[in-house]
Amino acid sequence: MNETPSDLKFLDSHEWVKVDDNTVKVGISDHAQNELGEVVFVELPAIGDEFVSGDEAAVVESVKAASEVYTPLSGEVIEVNEALEENPELVNTSPYEDGWFFKLKVSDENLGSIDSLMTAEEYLSMLDGNS
């Protein structure tokens, strides 16, 4: 079980985001990677791709199934985690650190919607409520 960092915000579709000024890093939660099982392939967006919040931005595939990764905020992809191409299992072993997916450049205006996302505490209690 990976500790859930308190500085992250979460979506109910199990993505996390970390905001650093106007740069937003996106990954999937420890719960999500555990549900998926061993990740064997990750399809990342291209640098320069522009997304509107809710768009499908990446795909994560375990042995058993493929799942979409949705972008929580609108913005432009400025960096992707190339390490996942060779080592997709980082999503399992380090979901909140080495297993991140991509970084978005988000305008001040779009950054406002971060407040609608769940805190780590709210996310964990949502998971408790589901189980």
Add this chain to the structure above:
Amino acid sequence: MNRTFLYESHQGLGSKFVNFSGWEMPIHYGSQINEHNSVRNSAGIFDVSHMNIFDFCGVEAKEFMRYVLTNDVNKIDDGSALYSVITNNEGGIIDDLIVYKFNNEKFRVVSNCSTFDEVNNFFESNIIKFDCEFHHKPSLGILAIQGPESETALKNILKLELSNYKSFSFTERNKLFISRTGYTGEDGFEVIGEPEELQNIWDLCISRSIPPIGLGARDTLRVEAGMNLNGTDMTIKNNPFESNLGWVVDFSDVERDFIAKENLLEIKNINKIKLVGVLLNEKGILRSGQKIIKKDFEGEVTSGTFSPYMKKSIGLARIPMDMSGNANVLIRNKLLNVKILSLPFIRKGKIMI
């Protein structure tokens, strides 16, 4: 939801469970990939007690089997097993199964979990014309011990010499039914018996570090072995010839009548579809439902997965007979290159492609 007698053992081993046709079964015990490779490299034990066992008994038991199965039990000896399918009158596959012949008056069939009603109805409606009875045996469980070290492992546990039992033979010893069969492409055994006896074998395997294997690895092992999963690679809408199973329809004894014989003969002569292996030459994962395309020809992936042993994506696909060589697969609006291959991908630890 149904549970097998080993449910608590699975829980204790850290199993993650999945609903498999109404049965709460282990999908994996931590790592599907490690479980998979244990079976390829050494040995592992599966609980497959959710599968259905039917016993047939009567002076016309052999005649009944010769009528309802596409394959012909006449070609096997007492103490041997045979893979077959059962079809409807049009030749559509109801299920695949293994039939075990004790003698001309006693047979056992093991069929899939998900098709109990269809298979039970099929036997019930056809047995009327024969001097033969059949019984479903839900109280019995099934363990599969599979992998290159399975013979040594089981020999030590059962204190029974197994080397003289060849593939697809079986024996009965000390209330256990032991067959050299499986669904992994490796050497292996399946053991049928009462829960108490099987619990003991399970516990001995675990205590000797033979790992438990979940249904996740069971699926990737059978795809590598090029074996069909009923309901996925074939359904009632498919005939055996377009399912890589022409070899289980036995027309050799012209005197033998069996269900859908005439239709199957006709299908055999006109069939233009085949079930093959596909290997993805690029990064990505094949999944069922993806289109296989080459010029004007089109087919479809029926099973697709990541192969833990080959570390590439492989699948089974139903395609036109004339399609071969390389083709494209459509994954999320992108065309990727696949190679069309004959099955299996792997047999007894050896990559065959």
